[in-house]
Amino acid sequence: MTPASVKPLTFEEFLKLPDIEESPAWEYINGNAMRHSILQKRLLAVIDSSTEGYTALPELRCTFGGRSVVPDVAVVAWNRIQLNEEGEPEDNFVEPPDWTIEIISPEHKANRVIDNILHSLRHGCQLGWLIDPDDRSILTFRPKQEPEVYRGSDRLQVLEGIKLELTAEQVFGWLKIAKS
Numbered sequence: 275m276t277p278a279s280v281k282p283l284t285f286e287e288f289l290k291l292p293d294i295e296e297s298p299a300w301e302y303i304n305g306n307a308m309r310h311s312i313l314q315k316r317l318l319a320v321i322d323s324s325t326e327g328y329t330a331l332p333e334l335r336c337t338f339g340g341r342s343v344v345p346d347v348a349v350v351a352w353n354r355i356q357l358n359e360e361g362e363p364e365d366n367f368v369e370p371p372d373w374t375i376e377i378i379s380p381e382h383k384a385n386r387v388i389d390n391i392l393h394s395l396r397h398g399c400q401l402g403w404l405i406d407p408d409d410r411s412i413l414t415f416r417p418k419q420e421p422e423v424y425r426g427s428d429r430l431q432v433l434e435g436i437k438l439e440l441t442a443e444q445v446f447g448w449l450k451i452a453k454s
Contacts, residue, residue: 309377309407309449310346310377310379310407312448312449312451313377313405313407313445313448313449314332314346314347314377316445316448317330317347317375317445318330318331318332318347320438320440321347321349321436321438324432324436324437324438325435325436325437325438326352327351327352327353327435327436328349328350328351328352328372328373328433328435328436329349329350329352329355330347330348330349331347331348331349331350332346332347333345333346334348334350334367334371335366335367336348336367336368336369336370336371336374336394337366337367337368338368338369338370338397338398339370339393339396339397341390341393343374343390343393343394345371345374345375345376345390345394346375346376346377347373347374347375347377348367348371348373348374348375349371349372349373349374349375349433349436350367350371350372351372354369354372355367369397369398370394370395370397370398370399371394371399372399372400372401372433373399373400373401373402373403373432373433374390374391374394374399374401374402374403375402375403375405376390376391376402376403376404376405377405377407378404378405378406378407378408384404384406387404388404391404391415392415395415395416395417396417399417400416400417400433401414401415401416401431401432401433402414402415402416403415403430405445407446407449410425410442410446411423411424411425411442412424412425412430412442412445414430414431416431424441424442425442425443426441426442426443427441427442427443428441428442429441430442430445
């Protein structure tokens with residue numbers, strides 16, 4: 275029996291899929307591990323509490339440069355969020371985030387995730403983090419610079435304007451849960 279050939283979708287066809295907005299939620303429910311969810315939740319809270327100029331958003335679809343990526347955490351300046359006639363945010367974000375954060379989960383392929391970070395940096399993103407809970411390391415990316423690996427008590431790079439001093443040790447410390 276010959277396998278049926280599958281015609282790859284064009285970018286435009288992908289964007290028109292009826293369940294595209296369910297995709298991040300589906301992946302979140304069926305794929306991501308507990309550590310991923312805890313780190314994502316804590317990052318959202320600590321970043322939002324450290325700035326008034328930016329907001330941290332979970333699983334925001336960002337469509338730009340011929341791709342549609344969904345970082346685990348997208349940090350975006352408030353003044354870059356387009357509003358509709360009612361003063362509410364537009365549903366389609368068509369720019370890269372200012373800061374993209376990815377958390378490696380067991381089902382993720384590191385190179386695919388790094389490729390999305392690099393794509394974002396090439397199109398205007400200022401900072402990328404790749405968090406690896408198994409290695410207890412955070413790989414940071416800046417445009418046109420070599421990546422840097424952070425472990426232990428080294429202070430992590432954050433966006434200018436965000437008053438946040440954070441180390442890899444603190445980030446992974448969030449995973450220690452005391453049972454009562």
